[in-house]
Amino acid sequence: MSISVVVPFKPILIEAARNLNVEPHFNFVTKGPAHAMQFMCHISFDGGAHPNFSSKWKNTKKEAEHLAAYFCLNYWIEQGIIKVLDINFNALMNSRSNVESCSKISRHYKIK
Secondary structure (H helix, E strand, O other): OOOOOOOOHHHHHHHHHHHOOOOEEEEEEEEOOHHHOEEEEEEEEHHHOOOOEEOOOEOOHHHHHHHHHHHHHHHHHHOOOOOOOOOOHHHHOOOHHHHHHOHHHHOOOOOO
């Protein structure tokens, strides 16, 4: 299933990282010609307290950074590092396909 709208996982990650007292750093790698550039986002954290995460190649920086944030959040949930954040997750979801594709994360967040 492909997602046509980018779910904004970056702000969720930033909030979760703030609660863990770590700061995420977003860096990009590019490939391809200027008219068809692709982007990969790498997320690292101060002090090496958490592993680094990378997205797959995407057509926009925004897609790449949100995908990398999604991978990081999934890891933190699976490792029990985060469980529930007091955020309005419903406000971030704007289509049924996004909700289905993000079901793993949405099960772990308090839905207001």
